Amino acid sequence: MSDSICIVGGGLVGLSAAIALASQGRRVTLLEARPVAEIENATQPDELDARSIALSHSTLRIFQALGLWNDLQTQTAPIKHIHVSSAGHFGVTRLDAKSLQLDSMGAVIEYHVLIQQLLQAALQQESIEIISPALVESVALSDQGVNVSYERDGQEQQLQADLLVIAEGASSNLRESLGIDITTSDYHQSAVVANVRVNTPQMGVAYERFTPDGPMAMLPLIDSRYALVWTQPVAKVESLLALSDKDFLQQLQLHFGYRLGAFSEVGRRAKFDLKLSRASKLVAGRSVLIGNAANALHPVAGQGFNLALRDVGVLHDCLRDIDLTSEVLPSRLQRYQQLRKADQQQTVRLGDGLVSLFSNNLPLLNHLRSAALGILDLCPPLKTEFSWQGMGFGKGLSSLMRGQR
């Protein structure tokens, strides 16, 4: 096989990369361990059950450039305002799309809706072949190409490609087998995720509230629902999950307050244990790590998928106009690694810094964070800069972010 790409992992990031790289006329084979039917039928038992993803403005631009946005838009709720506060303190920051001359700062979509749409878009592309269920067991890299061994229906199979894209998620095995180390730090926190209903109309406001136990986000969803991401120390999470719906809503009301009125309904609760993990490098020979396999972040700033999509945008640019069989490929991948360093570092620092600054109850830090939120709110240039960074426009624009393929 010549001039071909193999992507391992069909999560949000692997599927997005397949669509972006196929848009350059590349032949892409995507191997996913789960049966595709499981993803296609991933509707939840009821409409309140789903993890949700806040898509930053830069992600919306990339989806527009890839022709995905029209189908997605009807299933998303726009974020018109962001309200950041610290529980029990005065400092508040309000970020506003209008002041940036934008209709929205981003949008929120349920995870299962997003992955299904991406899968449908990938299945419709003739140049993308999805093989599933297929568990990749090992890869062998050479100067000429990549040999991928995978298991399908109990049979060992092989395929050759010119470029290997590893989108296996945070616990990637191939990363380790390629000798790429990761550094991991445990936040000792879990996120309790659930969708909730309130008794007031949804006005496109996303709330980020910092509490000594951890940050809490309330993101607007379609159908007047909100997606709750409630971070708690690991020791407190099981008791929160064990509460009846009524008691859970009571606790939520107590911690979040009444700025959205009364919470009236909650869907199934799920928990995610939170760790920061970062790969020591993104590239080995003819292979490249993307998504959670490269950087898995705390969800506090809603940046994991958005950062990965910016990676996909830059990878798309770095591969433009080259023959993947040529010797140029490894140097283009090195260039990709270099270009992504600043954005990845800045995004990781932002999320990690927010968790460290706000997840405690030290009196001095209480004053400091109230002051920080207050100053940010009163200083429009600082607020504008912060907003553009949060929307994914901090470091460099790929052509997909500029609306060009």
Ligand SMILES: Cc1cc2nc3c(=O)[nH]c(=O)nc-3n(C[C@H](O)[C@H](O)[C@H](O)COP(=O)(O)OP(=O)(O)OC[C@H]3O[C@@H](n4cnc5c(N)ncnc54)[C@H](O)[C@@H]3O)c2cc1C
């Ligand atoms: C509670 C929570 C809230 C979040 N909110 C946001 C948000 O608002 N905004 C945002 O941008 N990000 C958010 N994120 C982060 C976002 O969900 C992740 O960054 C993103 O889903 C990572 O996708 P991925 O494709 O890299 O990895 P994964 O979703 O882990 O997918 C990896 C895929 O690879 C497959 N696979 C693994 N190994 C193999 C193998 N050997 N062979 C074949 N297939 C394999 C797996 O089956 C899986 O399908 C949130 C995360 C959490 C936990």
